Amino acid sequence: MYRCSDPDRAARGSRLKPRHATAAAGGGRAPFMEVALPSRRMALLGVAAVLCAALPAMPAGGQERAVVSNQIEVSQSEASLHLEFSDGERLAIAFSGGRATVNGESLGSYELGGAADREWRSLLARVLPLSDGPLAEALTRWRPGPGLSVAERNLMAAVGGYLAGALAGAVQSNAPVPVEDDAQELLQAMARREDRDAFVRALDGVDAEALTVLVGRDHVVRAGTQVEGGILLVGGELDVRGRVRGDVIVVDGTLALGSGRIDGDVRLVDSRLRGSAGGVAGDVADMSERLRREELENAARIRAEVRRELSRPTRSSRPANSFVSRVRRASRVTFDALTAFVVTGLFGWLVTVLAGGRVGVVARAISRQPARSAVVGLAGGFAAAPAYLIGIAVLVATMLGIPLLIAWVPLFPLAVLAAALVGLVGVADHVGRWVLRRSRRWLDRRYPGRPSRVRLVGLGAMFVPWVAGAWLQVLPLTGGVGEALRVAGTVGFILALATGFGAVILTRGGVRPTGWVDPYDDFGDDGDGDDPW
C-alpha cells in the first residue's frame, strides 16, 4: 500500500483549498471546485496531516486511501484514467471527444490534440507503467506544464485538484463537481445579447479572476459543498444548496436558492430568483430592473432638464418674478422712455424751430385725414425697404445712377427716419393738445402754450403708457393692467408712427396741405410756425 511520507503532500491532500490556491498562484485563476466538507472527515484529514507532519520518518502518512485498481485507456480520440480506491470509491477522469469529464460529469471542453490534450496524455504516458504507490505519487506530484491557455490551465488545475483530492481521500461520489470554463461561450452569449449594459453592469466590482463561467447548462452546488470564488451562469439554472464563497451572477436563467448560502452579492440579469434570499449575505439586485429604473430616471431627469431649459425665458423676455427685478425692469423701461423722449423731443424742438410750418401742415393732415394717413403710413412703411432695394438696383443698373447710389444708400433711410419722426412730432402735436385741453389750467400755469412745448407734452404723453405699464407690473395685483397698458402704448406708438409717416407722405413732407382749411381750426396755416395759442 502506498503511504505518504511527505508532510507537505499530506497537508495538500488533506486541505483541498490550499491545493487549489497553489494552482491559482501558478498563473491561472482559482479553479472552480466544490469541496466536500463533512466536518468529521475534514477533522480526520487534519489530524492525519498533523501526524504525518510530526512523524516524517514514518513510512505511512497522508494518503488516506490506497489505489487498488487503475485503468488507463488511450486512443486517438480518448484518454481516460480510472482509479478505484480501497474504500470502494472510484474516480474516472476522461478526455474524450473534446470534453473532459469526471465521474461522468462534464469538467470542461478541450481541443483534440491541443495543449491540454497533450498534457493529459503526457501524464497518462508517465503513469502508464505505474501502479499503487508510484502511480499515486506521480499523480499527486503532477502539475500542468507551461504553454497552456487560461482555459486549459483552469481545466488542468481542476483535474489536478481532483487527483489530489481523490488521493487524499477527499473525493466522494458527490464531492468535487466539474469545472467548466466557458469563456468562449460567454463571449458568444454576450455577442448575442442586445442589452449588454445590464450584462456589463452585473460584473461591476466582481473579481473576474475568481469567477467561474458556466454557459448554457444547469449546475447544482450540492449541500455540504462549497464553491471558492463566484459563479457566472448564463442561460441555465443554478441551484445553490451548498455554499458559494463569492458573488453569484445569473443571466437569462434561474437562481434556485433553498438552504444554500451565498457569501457575496446576487445579481440577476433577465433572470429570476426561486426561493428565499435569506441565505445571501450581500445584496440581491435585479440588474435588468435596476437598469430599466435608472434608464427611466435618466429619461425623466433629461426631460425635466429639457423642460426647464425650454421654459427658461430669454434675458430680454424673462418676466420679473421678484419685486426687485420688477422694479429694475420698470426703471429700465422708464429710462428707455426718457431717453426716447429726450431724443424725439430734441428732434421735435429742432423741427418746430426750423420748419414749424411744415409740421403744422402735417399735423393738420393728420387731423383731417387720420385714417388715410395711417393707411398710407403703413403702406409706406412696408414699401420703404423694397423701394430702398429697388432704388439701389435701378441706380446700379444705370451707369449714370451709380454716383447717385452713394447718396441714395445713406440718405434714403435717413429720409424715411426723418419723415417718421416729423410725422411723430405731428402726432405729438395732437396728443399734446388733447392733454392740454384736459389740464389747461395746470399746464397754463406751469407751461405757457407754445407749439414746441405742446409737442413735447405730446411726445411725453406717448411714452407714458409704457412707463405706467411697467410700474403697474411692479405691483402684484396690477400686473395685467400694466401689461395691457404696455401693449396699448406699443400699438398706439406704432399707429402714431404710421399715421405721422403717412401724413408726411400725403403732404409731401409738409409742403402741400391736404383737404380744406377749417377757418375755425386752431392751427393757423400761416406758415410761420407760430403757436396759434
Added chain:
Amino acid sequence: MVTRNGRSRRAAARTTRRSVLAGALAAVAGLAGPAGLDAQRWKTLTSARQVTGEEDLRVRVDYGAGVLTVRRGDAGELYSALFHFDEDWALPRAEYARGRLEVGLSASDGRDSDLGDWPDEASLDLELAGGVPLDIELNFGAGQAELDLTGLAVRKLVVNTGASESVIRVDEANPERMESARINVGAAGLRVDGVGNMNADRVAVKSGLGSVTLRLDGEWAHDGHVVVSMGLGALRLQAPRSLGVRLRRPGSFLASIETDGLEKRGKVYQSANWERAERRVEIEITAVLGSVDLDWIP
C-alpha cells in the same frame, strides 16, 4: 529454481513488454501520428489491481487473435493487463469482482468474428500475482501466445487454443499443487517447457492438428501423469534422464512411435530407471495419424 535460460527468457519478455509499453507511450503521448492517416484506430488500455487480501484468483482470458503474453507481475499486484488493439475491431474486457478476473479482447459489435481478418498487431500482456493461488482458463483464438507461468501459484490450468503458436513455460516450481492442467490445441503448434515445475497431478494435452512438444523437465514434486490425445500431427517428448518414464499406447492408429531408450514391458514402454527413479511420469498417448518421438535431455 530459476534456470539461466529462464532468466534470459524472462528478460526477453520484459524487453518485449517494455517495447509494447514504449509503443503505447508513444500512442498515448499523441506521437503516433495524427488521426485519419492510419486506417486503423489503435487503442491502448491498461488495467491493474492491487492485492487486497485475495485468497485466490480465478482468471479467465478470452483472446481472439494477436499476441498474448501471460506472466507473473510485480509484487503486490493482483493483475495488470495491457491491451493494444484496433478499436474498430475489438472490445477489451478487464473486469474483476469477488476473486474472479475476466480479461479478454473480443470482436466488437458488428464485426465478423472471423479471426483471419483481425489485425495481427493486437496484443494483450497480462501479468498475474505471484503469491495468489490461481485458477487459469485461457481461450485463445489465433496468433501467438506465451504463457510464462514461472513464479505463479497455479492451482488449475485450462488452455484452449485455436490456430496459434503457443508456448507454455514454467521455469520455477509451482508453489501450489496443480489439480489438473488441460491443454487443448486445435490446429497449431504447442510447446510446453517445465512440465515438471507445473506441480500438476495430471496433465492432459489434446491436439487436433499440429505439433506438440512437451518438455518434461523441472522439479517434479510428486509422480506425474500425462495424457496426450492427438489427431493428426507430431508429438515430441523431451524427458530428463533422471526421470522415470512409462509410456502407454491405449489406442493408436497409423502413428509411429520412436521409443529409443525405453524398454517394452507388455503393452507399455518404460525407461530403464523406472524402478529406481525418484520421480516417475506415466504418459498415455492416443494418436490417429502422426509420429511420437521421445528425446532424452540432460
